[in-house]
Amino acid sequence: MAIPMVSKLLRNHLHELALNDQRIDGREQWEGRPLQLEVDVLERAEGSAKVTMGDTIVYAGVKFQLMTPYPDRPNEGGLMCGAEVRPVAGRNWEPGPPSAESIELGRVVDRGIRESGCIDVNSLCIIPGEKAWQVILDLFAISDDGNLFDAFALAAIAALKTAIVPCEKFEVGEDYPLNVSKIPIMCSYHKVGNRFVYDANSQEELGGDERIHITLGEEYHVHSLQKGLKGIFSADEFAEIMERAKIQSSELRKLVNTVLGD
Amino acid sequence: MGGYGDIQMIDENGLRVDGRNATQVRPITIETGVIPVADGSCRMTWGTNDVIVAVYGPMEAHPRKIQRQDRAVLDVRYNMAPFSTSDRIRPGFNRRSREISKVTADALESVVLLEMYPRSKIRVEIEVLCAEAGTRCVGLTAASVALADAGIPMTDMVVSVASGKVNDVVVCDLNKEEDNYGEADLPMGVLPNSGELVFLQMDGDLSPEEFQTAWDYNIQAAYDIHKIMVDALKTGGAN
């Protein structure tokens, strides 16, 4: 990803706005952009979701493959998660092998899902030591206006929740829905103008400093954390955004449940 | 091409597996401005095909060695998303996508007035989210709509459509089954205002008469599809 030049005026303006408790697009400090979650949007994927957050648009698609379990874990299937931000998503994203930014995106989302234990890898095993399912989750951004992390994480869990294991296609029994027991939710906070805000847009990302990603599971269990970009933060600041993440993750979980009709 | 199979693709009334007659095209929708951060964009659904195209530019061509002193460089990338087919595709450029990118660029270069933007680059990103059959045709057609949406000057838009032969019958706009079990495939890129061609491929086996029928089907279909494209651009601008 090409790093664009940061305008000093933008940084100063964001500072000024923060001092007046304002944001560049008129939102409150902890307010997210209009959010839209659609599921089963891709015909060829076994599970899929599309997330629109303001002008950020991402897709997630789940595919299944048969694999031979690893010798040290003969009873387990696999989960693979990859994020691709192709040059379609913005003028700064470049073609070629995955950039460090998109690898970070994929790995952070992957950790949140894997560590929450929402997918029981033992249930993916068909014949121990011989045959197991590999769940492949592909994240695909088509429009990047900031905070791809939250959009990817939300699309990922919704796509997994709607996934059907294609047993008939692979001739290993009957199709059944993939068992996803939990809904881990990621909330990202960017430091903009010396204070943290929720769901930064691309201007705030450009003129801001560090970002912190928190993935929370049921009962506020923490599943993954990531601090990215240059910047220093205090324990008090972290405690504050942790409290915010608890509120916001519950709201998002409710949204996922509503969309999935649970 | 699967060659001659036992599967009956055309019934006694001349209807195809999805109920279309020989000249009918699958349902098409076109929407412009779907990617807010792009200079121009278009989403085209064509049957089960779902293709998104973004256009960025004109912008400075980097690195300098790819710059052309007399015209712009058209940088076309065709890519299939990993989840766009029934078997997952490994991400990354492969020989097939590289070839399609090249022929798409060659077709578009014939209509885009590149000489107006020396030393610059116009990026066209074609992303196939869901593939059925004829994605190169959808990609090329959607790319010309996206270029028009971005305000890039063109002498005409390219409409691309494929006809082929299934069970010895020439049919227009092959679907997935027909593409897999059919005997020939003739994709064409037509300039609807002059009737000229900028893109032509073919594989399979067609007699001269069949070839002419397929050719005529394509030209007629291109004319119909062009109306949908014009409609999308005109209403997209007014609403």
Add this chain to the structure above:
Amino acid sequence: MKSRLVARPDNMSGNSSADGPQDSQIVVPGENLGKSGEYEAGHGVVITNDTLLATKNGKLIIKNNVLTIEPIHTTYFPRPSDLVIGYVEGCTNNIWFIDIGAPFNAILPMSLGPSKASFGSTRQVLDIGESILCRVQEVEETHSSVVTMKGMGLRKINTGSVDEIDPHLVSYLSGNGKDLLREMKENSDCRIIIADNGRVWVDGEVSGIINARNQFKDLTQNYRLIEDGGNI
């Protein structure tokens, strides 16, 4: 232009241009706008085989027998004497490179800079990331341009905020919408300068800047209503 060989002309009924081009109609690339002669080709229109051909998607404007197309979306291309807002993207010992939102960076030579800079100390006068209000001095055929800061009101921008607006809004606000712009300035109590490259400098109290930004946002949404003659 070469003469056109038609694949199967019997299958291609031509576009109906019997009514001739109409003002304000939306046209698409390749659209036939009638025989040349009656009209001349302006921006976005070419003549091929004595036929006027639209090359852009946009609104057709007929003025003084010239057909021009106002594109729906477009990239900024500099023209001499354009007032633009630029960001300093790089510099050498005696030249600044300015991002003016065009395909190519503009050049600001030391001699046309804001104050006396000495060779090798350009960064002390204008640092990378700083914003400037400047004017396009000349544009080469290959689209590289030279900007100048010598002139009335041209300066470094130290306060306020720079936003981007639709290029159409620029032409509207500097044309028919001039009163609207004056009203916006009064409502927000801010200094507002609209540059030709679609960037807007708003300077004043933070509340005023927010006020102006919201007004621009509403205006962008309502712009097409204005075009259709509606009231806002």
